[in-house]
Structure formats: C-alpha cells, structure tokens
Amino acid sequence: MTVPEGLKIAVIGGGSSYTPEIVEGFIRKYEQLPVKELWLVDIEEGKHKLEIVGELAKRMVVKSGLPIEVHLTLDRRKAIEGADFITTQMRVGLLEARKWDEHIPNMHGVIGQETTGPGGMMKALRTIPVLLDICKDIEELSPNAWLLNFTNPAGMVTEAIHRYSKVKSIGLCNAPIGLQKWLSEKYETPSNHIYTEFVGLNHLHWVTRIDVAGVDKLPELLDKREEYSGKNVPATEWDPEFLNGLGGLPSYYLKYFYMTDAMLAEQLDSLKASGTRADVVKRVEDELFQLYKDPNLQEKPKQLEQRGGAYYSEAAVNLMDSLYNDKRDIQTLNVSNDGILDFLPRDASIEVNCVVTGNGPIPLPVKRVPEGVKGLIHAVKIYERLTIEAAITGDRSVALQAMASHPLVPSVQVAKTLLGEMLERNKPFLPAFYK
Known part of the structure; x- marks a missing residue:
C-alpha cells in the first residue's frame, strides 16, 4: 500500500472513551504509519462526547508536533470517503441498552x-444492521479500505460483514494482546519472544500453547491456575483438576460457561451492591470525561485502563501497521474459518493466529484443538449463525431458535420470556422486528 500524501483514517464511534488510546497509538507509530487525516465521527446523541474527546485528541497531536489533522464530524460519509482504514468502536443504544442486556437476564436467573x-445476542441484533449499512457506504466511497472491527460481539459482527458485504474486514479483540502483555510482565521477557496459540471463537477461545523464550510454560500456568483476566470479568479461580485435564488456558469469558453458578451469584450480589457492569462502566466513563475536559490534559489518562476493553486501540494500530507495511508478523484475529477448524462452516468467523500481510491476514493451522472444547465451540457457533440470520431478517422464530440454542439459556420457556422482554426493551433499535 503506497499513500505518498499520508493516510486517511476514520474512527466510527469517535466519541468513545477509548479514542485517546488510538490517538496515542497513531502518535507513537507515526514513522511506520504516516497518518495525515484522522476523522472522528459519531451520531447526534454522541456529539457532546465527540467534542470533548476530540478536543483532547487535538491537544495530544499538538503536543506531539506531528502534522496530523484531526477532524470531528457527524457526517459519516464524509469521514469514510477516500479512507485507507476505518475502525468501528460503536455502541448502538449506548450504555443504557447495555444495562438492560445485563439486567433482564439476571432477573430470570x-x-x-x-x-x-x-445480552450478547441483543447487542448483535442492534449492531449488525447498522454495521452493514456502514459497509454500503464503504463499498461506494472507499472500496479499497480495510475495516477493522472491534465493536462487540466482534466475531458475529465480523462474520456478518464477510457474508453480507464486499468490504475487506478483520475483527479483533483486546484479550490476546492483553495476555501477551501479562505474560511479558510475568516472565520479564519481551513480547516478541513469546508465542501463544489461540483456538476458538471471539470471547470463546482457549490458549493451547504458550512458549516463552523457547520454553513451554503452559503446564506451569495450568498447574498454578495463574491467569490473565479482564477488568470486566471477576477473578474466580479455576478448578485445578479440570484445568489440567482440559489442556488449554481458557479465556476469562469461559468462566460464564464453566462456572455458571458462581458467576451468576457474583452478578446478582453485584447487582444489589453497585448495579450491573454497565452501571460501573458508566461511573468510570463519567470520571474519564471529566478528566478529558481538562484543557491542560494532553495525554491518555491512566484511568482508561480500568475499562474492560483496554488495549483494543493498541491492537488496532498494530494491525494497521502490519497491513500497511506488509510486516508478515503474527497476530490473533477474527477471520473466516476456511477449513482451519474442520467441524465448523468455512465462512464461520473464528479467532486464531494469522500472518498479517499487505494483502490481508492468512490464518495459521492450529496444532491442537482439545477434544473437550469442540462441542461448546460448535454449539456457540450455531447460536451465532442463527443470531446473524435473525439480525438480517428480523424473524422472531429464528431469534427464538438462537436464544434457546445458547448454552447459558436453560430452557425454551426461559428463552421465550427473555426474547419477548429484551426485544420490547430494544424496540427503538430493532425496526426489522417491528415492521
């Protein structure tokens, strides 16, 4: 990719509290990734936040002394037109919708x-149609651009884009880069001397290989039950006998499947004490935006790392760097299966290691898929594909099949109750279901 005048990058959801992190990434990587125009775009409801975080972005660039133009806009098409890279960090329905995604299931155990x-299903139903509408603009206005999606649920969203648009898209998550940072600190070893192999789906992966400076550390980590965990998932300990027999380090999101009772009890206790995770995040965001308003602030505040998605933006900037410079390094990404996991459809989105070239990521074969995880991966993928179909069609019967097929939903009756209440709560954002 040759862009002599510099790159144009559009950030959709530019009013997000994560934006200072991606701006910091562009400043740090400017020599490798010469950004000329950075467009932060949001919707009318997010205008206030866009202005606050956008002014901080401008101060950060001024402090850096780099010739990066920061543009703030509510005109999505203007931001997308001629862009080289587009990133998405959207939340359709804002944190209020997330609150009910968490609260309504809790009310039904x-x-x-x-x-x-x-909750993830509702977020997908709200998000997929909006992302596909954005993809129509990209196809028209910047057909050669890369769309880097870290809007959750990233796996489902990425699969929907691959199946229903022509946009070049890659999904990514902060968990892999977070694990690399944790291992690097724990073993006091540069991250480029650490190799981890990921197997599974977004937020449903297992790490089946951890080599640190050529030494296999997986057995040690499984035995000690030491783990990397996100800010948004409680640090409940794994059962040692189960973990050793599993033969892979599970994502912290897998606690919801393997320790459902304990995790639900923790959620219900937290609900009484401090509200849902969305309520906690709202308080963190309010604090962050108060900091962002300070005209003397010219850098990303440390408090941003208290958000569960810390390092998303760093992962995105690293991916842009590798695509732009044809680096051929290895990153863990959400890409089409293409036969890597032979028990899933070829067009299913999976989360695996890839070699990142100038023409896109090439998924690497996985050395081992623990036998005990295949059933869960397959079950969740069926739920994901049904959810994508429901998001596209607005078909309630398909949505019910999706809800009932999820391993965390205990019965069809509970699925019907949840679906009815959650669709009604999300009515303003789900026009396809209310034609």
Missing part, C-alpha cells in the same frame, strides 16, 4: 453479559 449469552 441467567447470566447477563454484554457479549455472551442473551
């Missing part, structure tokens, strides 16, 4: 989480 279970 079911895990409430923004990307897993019924």
Whole structure:
C-alpha cells in the first residue's frame, strides 16, 4: 500500500472513551504509519462526547508536533470517503441498552453479559444492521479500505460483514494482546519472544500453547491456575483438576460457561451492591470525561485502563501497521474459518493466529484443538449463525431458535420470556422486528 500524501483514517464511534488510546497509538507509530487525516465521527446523541474527546485528541497531536489533522464530524460519509482504514468502536443504544442486556437476564436467573449469552445476542441484533449499512457506504466511497472491527460481539459482527458485504474486514479483540502483555510482565521477557496459540471463537477461545523464550510454560500456568483476566470479568479461580485435564488456558469469558453458578451469584450480589457492569462502566466513563475536559490534559489518562476493553486501540494500530507495511508478523484475529477448524462452516468467523500481510491476514493451522472444547465451540457457533440470520431478517422464530440454542439459556420457556422482554426493551433499535 503506497499513500505518498499520508493516510486517511476514520474512527466510527469517535466519541468513545477509548479514542485517546488510538490517538496515542497513531502518535507513537507515526514513522511506520504516516497518518495525515484522522476523522472522528459519531451520531447526534454522541456529539457532546465527540467534542470533548476530540478536543483532547487535538491537544495530544499538538503536543506531539506531528502534522496530523484531526477532524470531528457527524457526517459519516464524509469521514469514510477516500479512507485507507476505518475502525468501528460503536455502541448502538449506548450504555443504557447495555444495562438492560445485563439486567433482564439476571432477573430470570441467567447470566447477563454484554457479549455472551442473551445480552450478547441483543447487542448483535442492534449492531449488525447498522454495521452493514456502514459497509454500503464503504463499498461506494472507499472500496479499497480495510475495516477493522472491534465493536462487540466482534466475531458475529465480523462474520456478518464477510457474508453480507464486499468490504475487506478483520475483527479483533483486546484479550490476546492483553495476555501477551501479562505474560511479558510475568516472565520479564519481551513480547516478541513469546508465542501463544489461540483456538476458538471471539470471547470463546482457549490458549493451547504458550512458549516463552523457547520454553513451554503452559503446564506451569495450568498447574498454578495463574491467569490473565479482564477488568470486566471477576477473578474466580479455576478448578485445578479440570484445568489440567482440559489442556488449554481458557479465556476469562469461559468462566460464564464453566462456572455458571458462581458467576451468576457474583452478578446478582453485584447487582444489589453497585448495579450491573454497565452501571460501573458508566461511573468510570463519567470520571474519564471529566478528566478529558481538562484543557491542560494532553495525554491518555491512566484511568482508561480500568475499562474492560483496554488495549483494543493498541491492537488496532498494530494491525494497521502490519497491513500497511506488509510486516508478515503474527497476530490473533477474527477471520473466516476456511477449513482451519474442520467441524465448523468455512465462512464461520473464528479467532486464531494469522500472518498479517499487505494483502490481508492468512490464518495459521492450529496444532491442537482439545477434544473437550469442540462441542461448546460448535454449539456457540450455531447460536451465532442463527443470531446473524435473525439480525438480517428480523424473524422472531429464528431469534427464538438462537436464544434457546445458547448454552447459558436453560430452557425454551426461559428463552421465550427473555426474547419477548429484551426485544420490547430494544424496540427503538430493532425496526426489522417491528415492521
């Protein structure tokens, strides 16, 4: 990719509290990734936040002394036109919708989480049609651009884009880069001397190989039950006998499947004490935006790392760098299966290691898929594909099949109750279901 005048990058959801992190990434990587225009775009409801975080972005660029133009706009098409890279960090329905994604399942004795279970399904139903509409603009206005999606649920959203648009899209998550950072600190070893192999789906992966400076550390990590966990998932300990028999380090999101009772109890206790995770995030965001308003602030505040999605933006900037410079390094991404996992459809989105070239990522074969995880991967993928179909069609019968097929939903009756209440709560964002 040759862009002599510099790159144009559009950030959709530019008013997000994560934006200072991606701006910091562009500043740090400017020599490798010469950004000329950075367009932060949002919707009318997010205008206030866009202005606050956009002014901070401009101060950060001024402090850096780099010739990066920061543009703030509510005109999505203007931001997308001629862009080289487009990133999405959207939340359709804002944090208020997330609150009910978590709260309604909890009221019926079911895990409430923004990307897993019924909550993740609602987020997908709201998000997929909006992303596909954005893809129509990209196809028209910047057909050669790369769309880097870290809007959750990233796996489902990425699969929908691959199946229903012509846009070049890659999904990514912060968990892999977070694990690399944790291992690097734990073993006091540069991250480029650490190799981890991921197997599974977005927020449903297992790490089946961890080599640190050529030494296999997986047995040690399984034995000690030491883990990397996100800010948004409680640090409940794994059962040692189960973990050793499993033969892979599970994503912290897998606690919702393997420790459902304990995780639900923790959620219900938290609901009484401090509200849902969305309520906690709202308080963190309010604090962040108060900091962002400070005209003397010219850098990303440390408090941003308290958000569960810390390092998303760093992962995105790293991916842009590798695509732009044909680096051929290895990153863990959400891409089409293409036979890597032989028990899933070829067009299913999976989360695996890829070699990132200038023409896109090439997924690597996986060395081993633990036998005990195949059934869960397959079951969740069926739920994901049904959810994508429901998002496209607005078909309630398909949505019910999706809800009932999720391993965290205990019965068809509970599925019907949840679906009815959650669709009604999301009515303003789901026109396809209310034709």
